[in-house]
Amino acid sequence: MTKLLQPQRVSLTSDDRYSCRWTTGDVICNSYVRASDFPEHLRSAHGVVGADKASLVCGWVDCFTKMRKENIMRHVNEQHLELRYPCPTCHEQFTRAHTMQNHIARKHPGN
Ligand SMILES: [Zn+2]
Numbered sequence: 001m002t003k004l005l006q007p008q009r010v011s012l013t014s015d016d017r018y019s020c021r022w023t024t025g026d027v028i029c030n031s032y033v034r035a036s037d038f039p040e041h042l043r044s045a046h047g048v049v050g051a052d053k054a055s056l057v058c059g060w061v062d063c064f065t066k067m068r069k070e071n072i073m074r075h076v077n078e079q080h081l082e083l084r085y086p087c088p089t090c091h092e093q094f095t096r097a098h099t100m101q102n103h104i105a106r107k108h109p110g111n
């Protein structure tokens, strides 16, 4: 049996649609946005623009975490969209692709 060595295809959930809970004043956005389109959505719909080091308050409903703009997308993914990277071998889920890759290297060496 020949096993082809090729990169594992990791199934991301980034095609799922999420409802945007960004608030402007008292109004919650509520648009359905694909996870992969969120950076563009936050830019164009909510004015998340400026230098990467500029500090910004997350407008997600009930969040108000202050952070640098460069961290906002990761923050929204992890805290609000709950994007998960499942391990292709054991299906344990991770919030970061990087952590998932470390897990594979540790737990499933040789894959
Ligand atoms: Zn929105």
Ligand SMILES: [Zn+2]
Binding pocket: 058, 059, 060, 063, 064, 065, 075, 076, 079, 080
């Ligand atoms: Zn937030």
Ligand SMILES: [Zn+2]
Binding pocket: 087, 088, 089, 090, 091, 092, 103, 104, 107, 108
């Ligand atoms: Zn695993």
